[in-house]
Amino acid sequence: MCNCVSRLSTHRAVGAGKREDQTQTDTQQKEPELVAGPSQYGSLWPLPQKVHISDVSFKLSSSNFQITDAKESSAGPSCNLLQSAYRRYYEYVFVGPKNQKRGRDQPAGPSEVTELQVWITSPDSDCDSFPTESSDESYELSVDQPVAVLKAPKVWGALHGLETFSQLVYEDEFGAKTINSTVISDFPRFAHRGVLLDSSRHFIPVKVILANLETMAMNKFNIFHWHIVDDSSFPYLSQTFPQLSEKVRNRDGYRIRYFLRYRPNSIVPTEHRFTSFETVPRFGIHVTFPPPPPNRKSNPDIQKFMEQQGFGQDFTKLESFYIQRLLDIVTTTQKGYMIWQEVFDNGVKLKPDTLIHVWKGNQQSYQREMANITSAGYRTLLSSPWYLNRIAYGQDWQAIYKADPQDFKGTDDQKKLVIGGEACLWGEFVDATNLTPRLWPRACAVAERLWSAKEVTDTNDAFNRLAVHRCRLVERGIPAQPLYTSYCPREYKGI
Amino acid sequence: DAAFIRYHRLIFPDHTADNLSVSAGHASVNAESVWGVLRGLETFSQLVYQDDFGTHFVNRTDIEDSTQFQYRGLLLDTSRHYLPVPVILKTLDAMAYSKFNVFHWHIVDDPSFPYQSRTFPNLSNKGAFHPVSHVYTQSDVKRVISYARMRGIRVLPEFDSPGHTNFWGRGQSDVDSLLQKRHPSGTFGPVNPALPSTYQFMASLFKEVASVSTFFTVCFCRKSNPHIRAFMQKVGFGVDLPKLDAFYMERIVNITSALNKTSIVWQDVFDYLNIHRRIWRTMIMDFMVEVWKHGCYLCEVRRLTKAELRVILATPWYLDQPGPTHNWARYYVVEQKKLVTGWGVNLWGEYVDASNLAPRLCDERQTSSVERAFPRLQDFRCKLLRRGIQAEPLYVGHMQT
Numbered sequence: 001m002c003n004c005v006s007r008l009s010t011h012r013a014v015g016a017g018k019r020e021d022q023t024q025t026d027t028q029q030k031e032p033e034l035v036a037g038p039s040q041y042g043s044l045w046p047l048p049q050k051v052h053i054s055d056v057s058f059k060l061s062s063s064n065f066q067i068t069d070a071k072e073s074s075a076g077p078s079c080n081l082l083q084s085a086y087r088r089y090y091e092y093v094f095v096g097p098k099n100q101k102r103g104r105d106q107p108a109g110p111s112e113v114t115e116l117q118v119w120i121t122s123p124d125s126d127c128d129s130f131p132t133e134s135s136d137e138s139y140e141l142s143v144d145q146p147v148a149v150l151k152a153p154k155v156w157g158a159l160h161g162l163e164t165f166s167q168l169v170y171e172d173e174f175g176a177k178t179i180n181s182t183v184i185s186d187f188p189r190f191a192h193r194g195v196l197l198d199s200s201r202h203f204i205p206v207k208v209i210l211a212n213l214e215t216m217a218m219n220k221f222n223i224f225h226w227h228i229v230d231d232s233s234f235p236y237l238s239q240t241f242p243q244l245s246e247k248v249r250n251r252d253g254y255r256i257r258y259f260l261r262y263r264p265n266s267i268v269p270t271e272h273r274f275t276s277f278e279t280v281p282r283f284g285i286h287v288t289f290p291p292p293p294p295n296r297k298s299n300p301d302i303q304k305f306m307e308q309q310g311f312g313q314d315f316t317k318l319e320s321f322y323i324q325r326l327l328d329i330v331t332t333t334q335k336g337y338m339i340w341q342e343v344f345d346n347g348v349k350l351k352p353d354t355l356i357h358v359w360k361g362n363q364q365s366y367q368r369e370m371a372n373i374t375s376a377g378y379r380t381l382l383s384s385p386w387y388l389n390r391i392a393y394g395q396d397w398q399a400i401y402k403a404d405p406q407d408f409k410g411t412d413d414q415k416k417l418v419i420g421g422e423a424c425l426w427g428e429f430v431d432a433t434n435l436t437p438r439l440w441p442r443a444c445a446v447a448e449r450l451w452s453a454k455e456v457t458d459t460n461d462a463f464n465r466l467a468v469h470r471c472r473l474v475e476r477g478i479p480a481q482p483l484y485t486s487y488c489p490r491e492y493k494g495i
Numbered sequence: 496d497a498a499f500i501r502y503h504r505l506i507f508p509d510h511t512a513d514n515l516s517v518s519a520g521h522a523s524v525n526a527e528s529v530w531g532v533l534r535g536l537e538t539f540s541q542l543v544y545q546d547d548f549g550t551h552f553v554n555r556t557d558i559e560d561s562t563q564f565q566y567r568g569l570l571l572d573t574s575r576h577y578l579p580v581p582v583i584l585k586t587l588d589a590m591a592y593s594k595f596n597v598f599h600w601h602i603v604d605d606p607s608f609p610y611q612s613r614t615f616p617n618l619s620n621k622g623a624f625h626p627v628s629h630v631y632t633q634s635d636v637k638r639v640i641s642y643a644r645m646r647g648i649r650v651l652p653e654f655d656s657p658g659h660t661n662f663w664g665r666g667q668s669d670v671d672s673l674l675q676k677r678h679p680s681g682t683f684g685p686v687n688p689a690l691p692s693t694y695q696f697m698a699s700l701f702k703e704v705a706s707v708s709t710f711f712t713v714c715f716c717r718k719s720n721p722h723i724r725a726f727m728q729k730v731g732f733g734v735d736l737p738k739l740d741a742f743y744m745e746r747i748v749n750i751t752s753a754l755n756k757t758s759i760v761w762q763d764v765f766d767y768l769n770i771h772r773r774i775w776r777t778m779i780m781d782f783m784v785e786v787w788k789h790g791c792y793l794c795e796v797r798r799l800t801k802a803e804l805r806v807i808l809a810t811p812w813y814l815d816q817p818g819p820t821h822n823w824a825r826y827y828v829v830e831q832k833k834l835v836t837g838w839g840v841n842l843w844g845e846y847v848d849a850s851n852l853a854p855r856l857c858d859e860r861q862t863s864s865v866e867r868a869f870p871r872l873q874d875f876r877c878k879l880l881r882r883g884i885q886a887e888p889l890y891v892g893h894m895q896t
Contacts, residue, residue, distance in 0.1 A: 202888055393815070393816050393846070429888055429889075431887075431888045433853070433854045433880070433885040433886060433887050434854035434885070434887045434888075436850075437850050437851035437854065438851075479849075479850035479851065480850055481846070481847075481848070481850045481851035482846060482848045482850070483846075484845055484846065485575040485576065485606045485844070486576065487607070487624035487629055489625065489628065490628075491577060491579055491628075491848065491849050492848070492849040492850040493579065493581075493849075
């Protein structure tokens, strides 16, 4: 079934695959060994909550397979979101040349799946809305012959289910598309599963952002945290303050002019606004409040202001004041908001529904921070172990995979306040030339940690599934870098 | 001629030859050989710049240039991950832009054997990741060599032995018997220095490779087993393993000399024999040594040059080890002296394939004062991008277009 997994070892790797039997080859190793071989879960990533794949296999033919709306579904041909997803996933499933259309009257073969029916069960499919924090992303998938059925309360679950379906399809030794009889019932463990990209340290062309959004969808991420502006540049074209940046499109592409540097005494929020994109939902604002630059402290206007307000020399009171005003402004826009942890650490007064983003420290310190934040009753997100801009030699995906946002000393109620996490790829050393390989497949480890059940921790099985999943990303045109010595049946072609 | 066309396109990417007019003056490149001309063309192309209106300019310039080192190499590892030929060719382009002149092609190793041998086709049939899609045919290899030659780059394919030959056994039933089964589980390698058939096999393989390419390297890593020990008793080495190693090494070096080739060995060979100096002194050492190990690598270079061996230094430039980009500075200040023939930049392939090769390689860690170099390097990186090479960013910043 999997013909591109390879074996992990420090000095030699043996390609396990269809040419070889699955004997475990062994050598003296200095570090614990991951043993490759096909997983019982195929190449599913992230692993669904409940999945059973049987041994009975069916074939799929590109000329005789369709994704359709079930009769009883509350979404139909007018639901653009689903219709374009059907087209997209048909292409993903049948990578490569397609057959000519067979005669219409030809019946399905005895072991052929000819249709995937998508059934949105809730009367309001959510087709025309944006997803929110409380959206239902669950789905049920049952693959049988001749019809497979994907049931979901909302379109969001259907999108996830389509991805899962596409991951169940594999090629047999003759190259025929095959899928086994399967029953899956799935939903995410955490509601906030995000990726942060930084387009201020280096400008990221829109094309690259879109390709990464597609990859996020393939990994069931549902938040794109766009760190759009910062000290280095302000590429966001504001309608209200157009002089903040000037984006001039000429025939060679974008030309960005630096215009505004961060000025401590002007109220210009480093706002992050998400674009609406049907496969990656969410709309909100994240306010950052980095430590004040030194010149602020000596600025006479600020000094005077602080005296007037009765802050004396206490800059944390100034921070409080600023952040409060900012949050008040944001509240009027009726968007959700979240803040980086420093604001909490500095004792600023916060509203009870504030979401706090934990990003600092080693395991001990971020676990302590999570405990503190949740015991104070705030909701929280974890990023500390998932700073993907920090690279290392070797398979660092394993450490990323092992980190768990609910792994800290606290009550069950506290743990419920953890709503998820984000993989962050800060941009000091990252731009369009190296973003995608650096982000994937390491971010996949975060994806599974945030979606799958808490008990899914077997790195061996993860390796086997992830190696094939990575080759699948490559096949879909995403230059996801290798986990270790290995090969993909279809290597990355773009250079 | 090919170079003229190539550089014309690089300098004037938007223009065709007909609507080009040049005002005043002319430039000339003088060199003793075509290789010098190639380097001069590259330098010329780097002098040309454009103003905001797109007019091309070059300032009056006088340059006298020569190289400090004959061997300026780059290693790519196509055994840990198969690199499609277009990716290798693109790398050769980037090498030419940076005036590299040696492509050290670590073509096979334990994990896979993608070199399709005419004499022993089963080596790749059984040893490659995939016998059809993940091999380098004879014509692939010739193509790489010819593409490199047009850019003034020599290609050195490397065949390690007796160790790192895990996959050789799978492909060749005679080689099977050559290899020692290490465990009942069925792993193979290294090749068995005790069998005469080993050397016949090596000779045939190397002869074929030599006909395809002008140079190649051999590595030397070995372990022991009962067959070996029996052989050693037979030829009177007793339990003196170094004697066996020397024996093997000599045979291999003889094979390569007979083909009129120079061997390059990894420092392990020298280190090992250095400890067993009595053996070493009786051997005729006519090979170059590549220094790659950490620690006091300059001490090693000193030892080698004292023994009158030519040295290639690679330790400071192990690009497979990533780090924040501004660490490129640590590659910039290493001292070398006379017998040091050159340096090698090595990008091992455990974690590298076509998806991430270009940005990791073109990390510009291969270019002496760090502060003065930074702005030039940034500029050069932009040039590489414009020429289609995915060079990673050095730090925060942006490119014009």
